[in-house]
Amino acid sequence: MHELLLEIGLEEMPARFVLQSETQLKERVTTFLTEARITFDTVEAFSTPRRLAVLVKGIAERQTDLEETLKGPAKRIAQDADGNWTKAAEGFARGKGLTTDDLFLGEEKGVEYIYATRKEAGQETATLLTGLKQVIEAMNFPKNMRWSTQPLRYMRPIRWLIALLDDQVIPFEVASVETGRTSRGHRFLGQDITILRPNAYVEALAGEHVIVSYAARRQMIEEQIEALAQSEQFEVPIDASLLEEVTNLVEYPTALFGAFDEAYLELPEEVLITTMKEHQRYFPVKRDGTLLHYFVTVRNGNAQHIENVARGNEKVIRARLADAQFFYEEDKKADIDAQAARLDKIVFHEKLGTTGEKVRRVREMALALADRFSADRTKVDRAGHIYKFDLVSQMVYEFTELQGLMGERYANMKQEDKEVAAAIREHYMPRFAGDESPATPTGTLLAVVDKLDSVAGFFGVGMIPSGSADPYALRRQAQGIVQILADRTIQMTLVELIDFVVTAQIKAGLYQADAESVKVAMQEFFSQRLKFRLSEKGYRHDVVEAALQLDMTVGANEKRAAMLEAATQRDTFKKTVEQLSRVLNISKKAETVVTINPELFENEAERTLHEQIEQVIPQVAAAVEQSDFETAMGALESTVPAITAYFDGTMIMAEDDAIRANRLSEMKRFADAIQAVARFNALTLV
Incomplete structure (x- = not known):
């Protein structure tokens, strides 16, 4: 078994795009290997502001062999009366890279067809991995750019590429950048580094102050903030979206804190928090739920000269808050109208x-x-x-x-x-x-x-x-x-x-x-x-389709969906839906609706269903008016035996025009009541 490392080195990416790009690369590499019939054990993805990478373990030496049965035209087209192969059969075989000697007959649903079995020995994995070039080029991003004379549009310019299968470089190039084994460490604390084998990647970059795992960086930040909070007796509420953004802004995080003038606490809390979080990417600090004149931030680097970094951040936030205070005081003087x-x-x-x-x-x-x-x-x-x-x-x-x-x-x-x-x-x-x-x-x-x-x-x-x-x-x-x-x-x-x-x-x-x-x-x-x-909310797709009706309130739609979801668990549900759907489907044939004439009824089942419909329609209407769909459903369920007997003993599409119109009109008025509860014919029965 082998290991594969693919790293795309880029100029700094926007933080909000890093994680989704990491996921996309992992999915594309997984799809590439699967479609190429290259088996593997695991795919692990990594990202920092300057790189996207995947490490694949347990890669097979060769593709799996291919053996597939191909279906051709029917025998009546593929063979003549004497049993000779026709041009259609010859064309089928030629198109599959085979000869007529490879053809045989088989039967499907009572019809004979010609078939062929194609076998293809798997190639060595190493010869196929140059296809990773297309994986990289196919990546798409919310925003793209061009650089130099390159025709490729990408989120940021590509500056280096690593493609290793064990200790061997997989040769290809993207945007004039050739693959190699050299990665880059932290922009200020690290150096270029040679990756000898894929399994050395994470540790080698860590030695150059790059933590390539998003999860590891996030954990470092959380632990460092918690340590600061304990040592300084702070409360630091962790906003999940801010934590994600900060994690994707740094390659080697170090948390620190600074302070601003307590006088600024007179500003509205929303102003202070927005200034810190949205503009400076700072975490506000509280104690017993009260905002303090401190902030926590994360440096992209180590703890060396951390005091100077804190002072620099304090200078920036002071200027921001001074502006906010000026705006606030001016706004208070303004007239609303x-x-x-x-x-x-x-x-x-x-x-x-x-x-x-x-x-x-x-x-x-x-x-x-x-x-x-x-x-x-x-x-x-x-x-x-x-x-x-x-x-x-x-x-x-x-x-x-x-x-x-x-x-x-x-x-x-x-x-x-x-x-x-x-x-x-x-x-x-x-x-x-x-x-x-x-x-x-x-x-x-x-x-x-x-x-x-x-x-x-x-x-x-x-x-x-x-x-x-x-x-x-x-x-x-x-x-x-x-x-x-x-x-x-x-x-x-x-x-x-x-x-x-x-x-x-x-x-x-x-x-x-x-x-x-x-x-x-x-x-x-x-x-x-x-x-x-x-x-x-977890409702089945077909339940949603059956429940949705824009000329009912949103609340009524949700109650209908809840009623149907619960009804699907009942043993009688399938029978109920089948019979109500029969009414809905046949009712579509009613071109005009006439007043029901009981004198045209020809059997007891017809009279029984009519009597039940007369009772159920007002019951359903009253229940639907109150959004009581459970009661409405119960009323409809009570008619199922009568519907079954009606369809068993009644020809709705009778030859007599008057009788046919009478029966279709009955179905139409009943269908209107049914649809007020749900479109049962949209449900999938299993």
């Missing part, structure tokens, strides 16, 4: 007007929906006027992460209503996956309408997300709307909301698109978001 008026000078989008126009449009729509959201119209009116005023504040201009947060703080300072102030922050919620929904009725309403206005506006001007391209985060905003409607049990459907906002925007002259086309596109878009939410 005057700031709101300045929103007309901020372009929301060149095709959708200014932010001021958007605010007025959202305010008008929010007032129209206030009762449906159980919101106070006076509060909605005021919040709708000022909910984005902090966008023109100096603090938010400098620290965009604080939009909404500073608006709430400034509004409270100016004695605005507490719920109005909260709505300024809450209308951005949920800001990310896993974030909370707004808590107040006013904030809930503004969050939904503001996001819906953005989605509908961009759809109206043809800027619809496609593939991975979603520059205006419309998927996230739509997902947020779905979450809010579910979490706050809003009794409006997505169809109602979409109709409302598109109609309002066209009335306001926002765009000239065909309203129905925009509505249809948005319904499909929100359908995908609702499917995603239900799938995230």
Whole structure:
């Protein structure tokens, strides 16, 4: 068994792309080896800001031999009446690199075909690994660049390559960089180093102050921060995303702490934490839950001259906080209404007007929906006027992460209503996956309408997300709307909301698109978001398909999915779904619906089912109205024996037009009641 090392040396990568690139390289190498029929035991991936690497252990000496049976044309085409091979058979054999001597007959589902067995001896692994060149070149990244005269687009310029099978270099080149066995140590503390064998890679780089394992670097940082916290009696809350980013910014981490003037603690805590985390990549320090005038940071290097590093970081944070304090003091002097008026000078989008126009449009729509959201119209009116005023504040201009947060703080300072102030922050919620929904009725309403206005506006001007391209985060905003409607049990459907906002925007002259086309596109878009939410909750794919209905509330959709998921565990479920699906499927043939005439019934099964349908339809309607889908399902289940008997003894597509129309109409009205509970014919039965 052999070992393989592949390392791509790069200029410093953006921290947010490092881990996903490490994973991608591992997956691509694994796929390459598998498709090349090269067996192996394990693949371990590594990454730092300057490298991506994989170490593969237990690689076989040779490819596995290939033996496959190939199916050709049917015998009637491949042989003539005398049993001779036809040109079709000869062409099949030639195309597979074989001769007609290799052909034989076999039977499949009662039909004879010609077959051939192709065997191919495996090649030596070493001769195949030059294909790793294509693996490297096929890597894709969120952002790419070109350098020098190279045609290859890559995340960062490639500066060195290692490709070793045991102690032998695998020869190829990428972007004029040839493979070798030389890697580079830490940019300031290490030197170039020769890797003799793959299994020496991790230890050799560690000797040059490079910890190639992300997990090992992260553990070092956590342990060092914990040691600092204990020695200084600090509490250092570890933000997972910040820890990941810092880990991917360094090759050899050393944690340290510094301090800033206690006077800056008078600034809002959000400002201090944002300045430290978002701008400096510092970990804030607390004691008994109270923010202190200290910070913890991580150096890309060792502990030598660590005091100088701490002083340098203190100097930087002082300048940042001095700016923040100036912005804060200036903002406190400003008038909220005057700031709101300045929103007309901020372009929301060149095709959708200014932010001021958007605010007025959202305010008008929010007032129209206030009762449906159980919101106070006076509060909605005021919040709708000022909910984005902090966008023109100096603090938010400098620290965009604080939009909404500073608006709430400034509004409270100016004695605005507490719920109005909260709505300024809450209308951005949920800001990310896993974030909370707004808590107040006013904030809930503004969050939904503001996001819906953005989605509908961009759809109206043809800027619809496609593939991975979603520059205006419309998927996230739509997902947020779905979450809010579910979490706050809003009794409006997505169809109602979409109709409302598109109609309002066209009335306001926002765009000239065909309203129905925009509505249809948005319904499909929100359908995908609702499917995603239900799938995230663990519901089966077919259950999601059967439950989803946009003209019901999001909460009702979730209850339908929960009911169906539970019903799948019952022994009677398969029989129930089969019979209800028969009704749904045959009902599609009803071209017109007539009033049911019992005098046209021809058998007892028909009369029995009719009587049960008469009882069940109002029961189902009442239960669905209350979103009580368990009761509705129970009512439908009670009809299964009657449905079975009906289909066994009744020809629905009778020759007599009146009888046929009567029966199809019965099926149609029953199907409408069934579909109010679920689209049972979308379920997969096993």
